[in-house]
Amino acid sequence: MQMLQSLCQNVTLVRKPRHVLRPPGQLQSLPIPAYPWQHVTVDFITGLPVTLRGYDCIAVIVDRLTKFVCFVPTTTNVNAEETAHILFQLFVI
Secondary structure (H helix, E strand, C coil), rough: HHHHHHHHHHHHCCCCCEEECCCCCCCCCCCCCCCCCCCEEEEEEEECCCCCCCCCCCEEEEEEECCEEEEEEEEECCCHHHHHHHHHHHHCC
């Protein structure tokens, strides 16, 4: 019990008081895209049950200008190259 109390005292000494921490700066907004699909965001919804085709993840692709959303089924072990291939198929072909 004494070891736990001394550990807790050390932890509280290491933490900085709130008034010492610098306040956060102003948020900087992203520039507005000039045309659709110039800037896109990609997020992944994971932890889904496996489908009959073997998909267990959804790639969510959003155009920042128009807010158009594409949902693409994929797997959780997709890498950057496969993600780029998904985007290429979606927008080029």
